Amino acid sequence: MxxxxxxxxxxxxxxxxxxKRSSCDVYIETCSKKxxxxxxxKTFETIQLNNRVLEFISxxxxxxxxxxxSILDMSPDQGAIPVCTKSRLxxxxxxxxxxxxxxxxxxxxxxxxNDLYEIEKRYKEIGVDFIFSPFTLLHNFFEDKVNSHLSLYxxxxxxxxxxxxxxxxxxxxAEHLDMETSADDEMLSQIMDDEEIDLGESSxxxxxxxDVIEDMEDLEDFGDIEDLDSLEEIDEFSESQDIEEELxxxxxxxxESDNNNFNEDYQRFSLIQSSLGHYYKDKRYxxxxxxxxxIADGVGVSGDLKRYLEEEMFLNVxxxxxxxxxxxxxxxxxELGL
Amino acid sequence: xxxxxxxxxxxxxxTQEIQLxxxxxxxxxxxxxxxxxxxxxxxxxxxxxxxxxxxQKIELEKSFSLMEDKISYIEKQKILSETIYTKNIVLKxxxxxxxxxxxxxxxxSEAQLLxxxxxxxxxxxxxxxxxxxxxxxxxxxxxxxxSSFYPAKDGWFRFVSTNYIDNQEEIExxx
Numbered sequence: 001m002x003x004x005x006x007x008x009x010x011x012x013x014x015x016x017x018x019x020k021r022s023s024c025d026v027y028i029e030t031c032s033k034k035x036x037x038x039x040x041x042k043t044f045e046t047i048q049l050n051n052r053v054l055e056f057i058s059x060x061x062x063x064x065x066x067x068x069x070s071i072l073d074m075s076p077d078q079g080a081i082p083v084c085t086k087s088r089l090x091x092x093x094x095x096x097x098x099x100x101x102x103x104x105x106x107x108x109x110x111x112x113x114n115d116l117y118e119i120e121k122r123y124k125e126i127g128v129d130f131i132f133s134p135f136t137l138l139h140n141f142f143e144d145k146v147n148s149h150l151s152l153y154x155x156x157x158x159x160x161x162x163x164x165x166x167x168x169x170x171x172x173x174a175e176h177l178d179m180e181t182s183a184d185d186e187m188l189s190q191i192m193d194d195e196e197i198d199l200g201e202s203s204x205x206x207x208x209x210x211d212v213i214e215d216m217e218d219l220e221d222f223g224d225i226e227d228l229d230s231l232e233e234i235d236e237f238s239e240s241q242d243i244e245e246e247l248x249x250x251x252x253x254x255x256e257s258d259n260n261n262f263n264e265d266y267q268r269f270s271l272i273q274s275s276l277g278h279y280y281k282d283k284r285y286x287x288x289x290x291x292x293x294x295i296a297d298g299v300g301v302s303g304d305l306k307r308y309l310e311e312e313m314f315l316n317v318x319x320x321x322x323x324x325x326x327x328x329x330x331x332x333x334x335e336l337g338l
Numbered sequence: 339x340x341x342x343x344x345x346x347x348x349x350x351x352x353t354q355e356i357q358l359x360x361x362x363x364x365x366x367x368x369x370x371x372x373x374x375x376x377x378x379x380x381x382x383x384x385x386x387x388x389x390x391x392x393x394q395k396i397e398l399e400k401s402f403s404l405m406e407d408k409i410s411y412i413e414k415q416k417i418l419s420e421t422i423y424t425k426n427i428v429l430k431x432x433x434x435x436x437x438x439x440x441x442x443x444x445x446x447s448e449a450q451l452l453x454x455x456x457x458x459x460x461x462x463x464x465x466x467x468x469x470x471x472x473x474x475x476x477x478x479x480x481x482x483x484x485s486s487f488y489p490a491k492d493g494w495f496r497f498v499s500t501n502y503i504d505n506q507e508e509i510e511x512x513x
Binding site (some may be wrong): 006007010065066067068070073079099101103104111116120127128129130131132133140174326331335337 | 340341342343344346347350351353415425
């Protein structure tokens with residue numbers, strides 16, 4: 001009773017820390033019960049909690065005893081699975097060493113316990129109050145979209161990609177990709193592919209063994225190309241497009257691509273491509289054809305990524321700019337009931 | 339809805355500094371209250387003592403006057419006793435004198451000491467012995483002396499001697 005009364009007298013200070021590859025964004029919002037009193041943002045060229053960061057944070061947190069520190073979970077070993085019942089968890093992942101939480105009893109997000117301890121240890125000087133999963137952030141950011149038909153949602157961060165397929169608010173598939181480690185994996189897999197090709201070439205193919213007539217029959221079936229020209233199907237395709245989102249997107253400025261962006265965007269594209277392939281192939285997930293992709297852009301992707309996805313994978317791509325620290329702040333406010 | 343993996347830490351207005359400050363204040367206030375209550379108690383007990391002492395004082399004053407009364411009464415008694423003592427001495431002397439007056443041959447059977455007189459009853463062998471040996475000294479002491487005789491069976495005489503001393507005032511009046 002007394003504590004509630006005292007709480008009402010003070011403003012709440014929400015400190016949101018989002019780590020990037022070599023810097024960290026600190027966004028601080030001072031809120032009263034009804035409105036935002038003050039907001040401040042600063043980027044520090046460090047990922048450590050040094051004196052400058054501490055000073056900046058403590059200059060706000062000392063104003064009110066009700067100050068909360070929110071962190072977006074950046075650990076590579078995290079994800080989400082489309083079930084919430086304990087008996088079915090093991091089908092997707094062994095969650096013994098993971099901390100997990102159900103979202104609306106529909107799906108579940110998880111992260112490694114050790115990573116949580118690591119975060120708490122790293123920020124022990126200021127104390128961490130909330131650690132959010134990027135998947136909840138993605139869900140909340142596209143709350144107006146996830147409850148509709150099946151689409152792919154991607155949260156693009158500096159060095160991470162969080163992909164999730166939602167249909168009617170139900171998660172179908174999710175993957176959290178670390179661009180740095182994935183880049184290495186990809187290089188490795190590329191080398192492996194090359195080796196396979198070499199092997200293929202070295203092994204001789206006996207062309208005489210190929211039954212040309214049988215193959216021709218298959219080709220005839222395939223040759224009914226006129227079916228594809230029917231207008232109906234084109235109409236269906238266009239129905240799935242999100243006109244509203246396109247209008248919204250048209251207002252946003254398109255970022256010109258430079259060489260660095262191009263590389264990163266290509267890397268992102270290939271990660272998305274392989275991840276979607278994973279979704280289609282893995283029998284544990286109810287795979288359906290994805291037509292729309294919504295990208296929550298936290299870093300400023302160039303038009304290249306959109307072009308790649310549209311041209312290479314025939315997807316309708318919608319990019320929405322996302323201010324990650326502000327979204328983390330929104331999650332904190334929801335937690336605090338503000 | 340809860341999104342976070344961890345629960346927020348309990349927030350309290352009472353930071354360590356404030357807790358320290360509050361504890362100091364509360365200790366001070368407690369000490370002040372204790373002192374205040376102690377003083378209240380002392381005040382009360384002093385009042386009680388004062389009332390008791392006042393009551394005692396009144397009581398003592400009463401007993402003092404009572405004692406003064408007693409003292410005056412005792413002083414009166416003392417004066418009276420002294421008077422009586424003096425009178426008794428006088429009486430004793432006068433009785434001793436009386437018995438000294440009485441010769442051996444005369445036996446007294448009764449003597450009545452009056453305020454201003456003496457009545458003697460006794461036996462004398464004869465009237466002369468009485469007249470010379472007893473009546474003569476009695477006459478010198480008392481102003482008026484009356485004697486009467488009546489014979490006893492053995493030939494002796496029983497006598498009654500009535501003697502009076504007239505007061506000086508009466509004498510003066512008479513004069």
